[in-house]
Amino acid sequence: MPSPIRSITTHDVARHAGVSQATVSLVLGGNPRARVAAATRERVLRSAEALGYRPNILARGLVRGRSYALGVLVPDLSNPFYLDVVTGVQRVAAEAGYVVLPGDTREVPAARHLEALRARQVDGLVLDGVGAASLPPDALSGTEVVLVDEPPERWPGVASGALEAGRLAAEHLLGLGHRRLAFIGPASDVHGFRMRERGFFRALRDAGVEPRSEWVRRTPPTIAGGQRAMRTLLASHDRPSGVFCANDLLAAGALKTALTAGLAVPGELSLVGCDDVELARVLTPELTTVAIPARELGARAARLLLRRLDDPAYAPRSDRPLPVKLVVRGTTGAAG
Amino acid sequence: MPSPIRSITTHDVARHAGVSQATVSLVLGGNPRARVAAATRERVLRSAEALGYRPNILARGLVRGRSYALGVLVPDLSNPFYLDVVTGVQRVAAEAGYVVLPGDTREVPAARHLEALRARQVDGLVLDGVGAASLPPDALSGTEVVLVDEPPERWPGVASGALEAGRLAAEHLLGLGHRRLAFIGPASDVHGFRMRERGFFRALRDAGVEPRSEWVRRTPPTIAGGQRAMRTLLASHDRPSGVFCANDLLAAGALKTALTAGLAVPGELSLVGCDDVELARVLTPELTTVAIPARELGARAARLLLRRLDDPAYAPRSDRPLPVKLVVRGTTGAAG
DNA sequence: CGTATTAGCTAATACGTATCAGCAAAGGAC
């Protein structure tokens, strides 16, 4: 059978089955509850099968006013955590016949991404950690939006237990006897990070431990950022005995610098990350961290988004944040 | 200004500018060499600007027979190397107004991905490491395809110097005095990996070093795979003094296992990876590896693909493979 | 001045699908 030059259309199927194009569309198109005689339906299906018909999703989208595409924007796709979020979105979206267009804001600003996605007529957007509040006000109009780990004020969202994550890290370190505790996190005003930070410090204060401002290091949430931050922490005359990093990349960088400086981990310094990306188990020693269900977070965001596309009025019953879990590994030990 | 319910079309712009829809299309659409009076063009452009017109890419694609979308398939998006390839494709594609739909074959088989991408009417495909040769024969018909690191027999492709990469690793280890050399790589028949392997062993033989079959460990090219492979290598009574891993994930896993087993690296065991992903610099000690320009590889694939979309007859002058480079870090040292 | 040429624009159509109004036939109620 020669490969078709032009792809098979509903017209081709109609001719083959001896019915009208409209009937083919009724059988193969959206509405499964369309009134078509069983015999006709069968005949159309067989013709479609025989010709190898595949619906042209662009044409379908044009008439339905849908592109069946979703945009997902994250700060950094090379961070496995965000990649997992995207993967979660992708899986759910794929099942519903949607495709996802991922983008990150490392090199291209969010506003420009949104411009391009809008030109693509994406039906919806998932935004994670891109500071939706600080976007130009009309950048998101006319599109359904779901936020991840942001305050769900103007748009609905899903959340992980960021506050809880910070608290777990703090309690773990406190439980090991640490009182001299530092925090490494980003300066950027991303709500999820802010919550992790707040949870951490709240737990410290609850335990009567007053944080020191010189032990709060702000740096881009990357490996390089973690290295820099740890370098300045180690340079000070007075060193913390435990550090909570706002994500695992920071922790990996911090660990690297500490080991290179000859520090014993966890002997002289305990380290807790956040996210539990695969990297955490590759480091030596393995990283103690707080596991965030990234994939499930993305999946849940996608489900909410798809739901709202069908019914824009759908207001999610305010969901519990996804549960987080402390994973104790090799970078934390009793205070000396 | 109220946000528009329905998006602005060429008809709206035409009405606003007092011209026909066709004229608007001539001004704003593809052909820049269309004959339109300067004054009219100016007026249309101003109207478009004023109304905030954005072309509907779906509609444009429908009539032009293009979707302005490219599919990219790789084995594993969580491998930063492949992610970089995708990023390279994405950057070039974005500049040309194309969007890319990435997919990996960890959970969904390539054939199913291709099915979905085809339904999306993607204009072209970039395939890296998915074994294009073993796909159903018609899975790629009717679509422009460019392969990465595959033999460019049925489809054009771009390549990195995989053979050279293996050779560089071998010569580095040989130069340090190692003669007891092992290889860890995937069993799957992916051409790029095969070439790295071949380059390695060819250099060994050229140096008069005969490889031992029990030191060739086959395992999935992941961190976990590297750990397993190294475990079996260490379990044997006779240990190699140097190991070349077909990628950095394998090397990371191998390093982890070696360190956990109490081996001194590089004192008792030298380790060379391949790819030079960011992970390589986070490990302690830092990983010696062969740098492959992943991003440029993807970018070049995208350029070739776009070129062929404009001119399907375009046969690339057979390009030199992209240069690779040995990066000596901390996991290799002189043989004991 | 008459004719050929060109510039500048528009009407009409097509891309492949979904959907709606409407038609013919068949059934159902009496």
Next chain:
DNA sequence: GTCCTTTGCTGATACGTATTAGCTAATACG
């Protein structure tokens, strides 16, 4: 038998754009 309802299908149209044929007016040329 008439009248009403339902079933099963089709013709026509629309989605937003690109493109081509063709029209008008202006210009060029002899």
